Amino acid sequence: MNAARPASDNSMTERARFEQLALPHMDAAYNLAFWLLRHRADAEDAMQDAYLRAYRSFHDFRGDDIRPWLMKIVRNVAFRRLSDRKRARNVISFDAALFDRQSGEAAVWQVPDDSASAEEVVIGSGEQATLRRALSELAPIFREAIVLRELEAMSYREIADLTSVPIGTVMSRLARARAELRKILTRIETEDESNAM
Amino acid sequence: MRAMRCDSAAELIGAYIDQELAPEARREMAAHLETCPACAALADDIRHMSGKLAALGRALAPEDLEGRVRARLAIAEAEIMDRPRLAVWGERLAQSHFALVREVAHLPLSARFFARPHFPARRIGIKH
Ligand SMILES: [Zn+2]
Secondary structure (H helix, E strand, C coil): CCCCCCCCCCCCCHHHHHHHHHHHHHHHHHHHHHHHHCCHHHHHHHHHHHHHHHHHCHHHCCCCCCHHHHHHHHHHHHHHHHHHHHHHHHHHHHHHHHHCCCCCCCHHHHCCCCCCCHHHHCCCCCHHHHHHHHHHHCCHHHHHHHHHHHHCCCCHHHHHHHHCCCHHHHHHHHHHHHHHHHHHHHHHHHHHHHHHC | CCCCCHHHHHHHHHHHHCCCECHHHHHHHHHHHHHCHHHHHHHHHHHHHHHHHHHHCCCCCCCCHHHHHHHHHHHHHHHHHHCCHHHHHHHHHHHHHHHHHHHHHHHHHHHHHHHCCCCHHHHCCECC
8 A cells, every 4th residue: 555654754744644645545435425425516525524524533543544444434424414314305395295385495405315316327328327327226325335345346344344344244235235236227227128119 | 065055145146256255155156156057147147247337437526626625624724723732632632532432332342243153254154
């Protein structure tokens, strides 16, 4: 790993040291945040939030490889946002149930919920777009398993550490995620075929 | 070597493809796939899908995100500098104390987990 902590360099500020270690992992971190939230602007906010949190607790970080520690913070921030959204949506549904008949205020519906936004996730067309769409339909915990394993090429041990579950749970989540993904893909293909007729 | 059944094979095929099975389970799986066309087809399917997923590549962060993150960190740094040093140290002490309590609270659970005679990963034959 080239992310070893430059411990001997006293001329660097803490922020410079943090940036040197943490910024090279932005691509991996953003990929995870994006696939959990399935929303660009939200993923960007989550990244800002996570990096700020990481910087503020940088003095707690021990070891040479910042990546697992940083990814864990990103993951926690993203999952918190997912549950906040769910709460917000419940409140909105309640309000909507009360007021929808009168005006149908558009503004309250702008809060991103946990349903996939096709234009955010499905870039382009063809096989890759179908695969992205299928992936976006998985439940967050299964989406995460696929992203970490297939897109980030992490080992089961690394995934277990990041997600704080036993390695056996990683295996069963992945098995389930793959089975679900195959099902969704079959469904989408069938839909597309019947649409084409 | 006992024969592997299809239902347990289905659960393990992904781990087999990911090369995450311990040697014995890997041999059992290989033997099963030799003799079971259904599981062999499933394995091909998963391998195929895995390749396609890897080929998707990452969702790319916008180019200006790094700059925005840096700017935010600079503000946070200035805020820390502005505060009296004593307050910062007090806060850190409180934070690290909290972190310590949190770690200790986790310890018995994980210690218990790893001390269990039937560690699930071993039972299902995943390598460590
Ligand atoms: Zn079989």
